[in-house]
Amino acid sequence: MSRKSPYVIELSQEERRTLEERAAKYTLPYRDVVRARIVLMAAEGLRNDEIAARLSTRREVVSKWRKRFAERRLAGLEELPRRGRPAVFPPQTIVEVKAIACELPATLGLPFSRLSVADIRAAAIERGVVAEVSGTTIWRWLHADAIRPWCHRSWIFPRDPDFEPKAARVLDLYARTWEGSTLGSDEYVLSADEKTQLQALARRHPGRPPQPGACRRVEHEYRRCGTLAYLAAWDVHQARLFGRVESTTGIAPFGRLVDQVMSLEPYCSARQVFWIVDNGSSHRGRASVERLARAYPNLVLVHLPIHASWLNQVEIYFSVLQRTPRPPGRVPRALHRCPLRGDAGAGLPGRPHHPAQLHPTLSRTPPGTGGPLRDAAGPADPSGLGPPRHPRPRRRSHASLPLRVRPRVLPGPTSTPRW
Numbered sequence: 001m002s003r004k005s006p007y008v009i010e011l012s013q014e015e016r017r018t019l020e021e022r023a024a025k026y027t028l029p030y031r032d033v034v035r036a037r038i039v040l041m042a043a044e045g046l047r048n049d050e051i052a053a054r055l056s057t058r059r060e061v062v063s064k065w066r067k068r069f070a071e072r073r074l075a076g077l078e079e080l081p082r083r084g085r086p087a088v089f090p091p092q093t094i095v096e097v098k099a100i101a102c103e104l105p106a107t108l109g110l111p112f113s114r115l116s117v118a119d120i121r122a123a124a125i126e127r128g129v130v131a132e133v134s135g136t137t138i139w140r141w142l143h144a145d146a147i148r149p150w151c152h153r154s155w156i157f158p159r160d161p162d163f164e165p166k167a168a169r170v171l172d173l174y175a176r177t178w179e180g181s182t183l184g185s186d187e188y189v190l191s192a193d194e195k196t197q198l199q200a201l202a203r204r205h206p207g208r209p210p211q212p213g214a215c216r217r218v219e220h221e222y223r224r225c226g227t228l229a230y231l232a233a234w235d236v237h238q239a240r241l242f243g244r245v246e247s248t249t250g251i252a253p254f255g256r257l258v259d260q261v262m263s264l265e266p267y268c269s270a271r272q273v274f275w276i277v278d279n280g281s282s283h284r285g286r287a288s289v290e291r292l293a294r295a296y297p298n299l300v301l302v303h304l305p306i307h308a309s310w311l312n313q314v315e316i317y318f319s320v321l322q323r324t325p326r327p328p329g330r331v332p333r334a335l336h337r338c339p340l341r342g343d344a345g346a347g348l349p350g351r352p353h354h355p356a357q358l359h360p361t362l363s364r365t366p367p368g369t370g371g372p373l374r375d376a377a378g379p380a381d382p383s384g385l386g387p388p389r390h391p392r393p394r395r396r397s398h399a400s401l402p403l404r405v406r407p408r409v410l411p412g413p414t415s416t417p418r419w
Contacts, residue, residue, distance in 0.1 A: 005063065007043040015074060016043070032364035035065045036075045042066050043332075071121045089130065094127045095139050101142055103147045115149040160305040167305050173274055174236060174313070177187075187272045192233040192257065192313040194282065195321075200225035231257045233275075234314040241317065248334050254282040274300045278309045 011019070022028055022036035034055060041051045046063040055062075070077035101120050104110045109124050117135040124130050124138075142148070160166060169178075174182040181190070201222045208217040231253060232243040242261050246253035257277070267273050273291070277283045283292075289301045304311050 004065060005042075005048055007042075007066050009039060009066065009070060011039075011043045015038075018074060021056065033079070038062050038065050039069050039077070042069075042111070059071070071234050089133070089137075093130055096127075097124050097133075097138060097141060098145060098147060100124055100127070101138075101147050114152060119151075120149070152316045156307065156310070158305065159307045163305040163308065165301065167308065167311060170276055170303060170304060170311055173276065173302065176237065178272075180272070184271065186266070186270050187274070188238065188267060188270055189236045189274045189276065190233045190261065191236055191276045192254075193309065193310050193312055193314045193318070194254070195280060195318050196227075196249055198228045198230055200228050213239055226262070229253065232314055232317060233257060233261050234317055236276075236313055249280070251282055251288075251291075258292060258296070258299070262299065271296055272298055274302055276304065276312060278304045279306055280313060381400050 012053060019036040019040050023030055023040060025033070034057065037055060038051055038061075041054065042048075046054075048059050048066065051062045052059045065077065070076075089234075097120065100108070100123050101115065103115075105115055105119070108119070110113075110119060114117070117139050120142075121133060121135055121138055124133065132376075171176060173183075173189045176189070178187075198415070202304055203219050203224060204221050205219045209217065210216040226247075229246045229249045230243060231246060232241065233248070234241055242257070244253075244257055262268055262273065273296070279285075282288075283301065289303075292299050292301050309315060
């Protein structure tokens with residue numbers, strides 16, 4: 001027969017609320033949850049063996065935490081300090097190492113942009129803070145205070161004195177509000193910008209698709225075809241994307257993007273079409289507002305605050321493009337027939353293009369497998385885009401090749417040589 005515990009538990013309202021929160025919180029360590037439940041059940045008058053049976057634990061464990069709570073209340077449910085190996089380094093040494101980690105590399109005489117654990121260790125030994133210490137120990141000290149000198153976060157100081165009212169206009173447009181009134185169903189908001197300095201690379205020989213037992217083959221060598229600019233307009237509320245490739249940025253290339261969008265429905269017949277742009281040279285100042293208003297009376301150009309392109313939603317799309325996987329790309333055939341630095345209208349096709357055909361870092365689909373941009377206005381661009389054609393290299397006889405580079409012929413219906 002089990003005996004009754006001499007420690008009778010009576011809880012205050014504050015203690016009961018705290019223990020019930022701990023017992024119901026699944027993010028706490030399991031030991032803290034069990035201790036809270038032990039005390040709550042003890043407050044209900046249950047014996048230790050009954051509590052142990054309900055919580056699937058031993059009676060000695062229940063007796064221990066019941067006694068600890070009766071003597072020290074909530075503080076008794078915490079872990080007591082345990083004995084361990086004595087500290088090798090005094091607290092003063094740890095503080096000095098952390099202070100070194102909080103300095104800039106330039107103050108330590110290092111030509112780096114960030115500090116590593118090895119740099120902090122070398123600086124601590126050089127200053128005589130410690131005679132020897134391991135990098136793992138330093139990392140553990142820094143981790144205890146969440147000090148990460150190898151990481152950084154950028155910040156920007158608003159330089160526009162009218163930053164708040166200009167940013168408020170843009171944010172209101174994103175929320176479909178303009179000058180205190182809700183936008184109608186025939187009013188649209190577009191976010192536009194340019195992505196410059198895209199490298200146009202062309203492979204000297206076409207790649208080979210994957211096949212059983214072999215991955216896709218891509219020739220390593222390529223040739224540079226200059227740089228291009230990708231202009232894009234993003235319909236914020238309709239999720240429609242319009243883009244085109246130009247040889248450079250400027251008033252004329254941006255005007256062609258505007259013409260491309262404003263010539264389509266529903267924008268050409270809309271009551272108002274708001275274009276959110278930054279303060280780049282292609283669309284800067286009052287002159288750009290008047291120029292576009294003369295060409296399209298329903299177009300309203302809205303400028304972002306100075307040095308605040310990060311408020312432009314199309315930058316999110318450019319960021320996604322930049323971080324997509326990188327299959328090797330090729331330039332369109334039409335770009336081989338025109339000078340990249342010349343007038344865009346002279347050789348570049350006047351239809352939308354997708355940057356996946358121009359630069360490997362912006363490529364989502366391999367060339368020749370649906371590369372042209374399927375614009376929101378209609379089907380894919382049939383303007384001759386695709387991989388460049390190269391003269392077929394003359395094959396050499398297998399017997400004329402050295403033995404170590406002769407192809408391996410696989411058995412099969414085609415007997416395709418494998419290198």
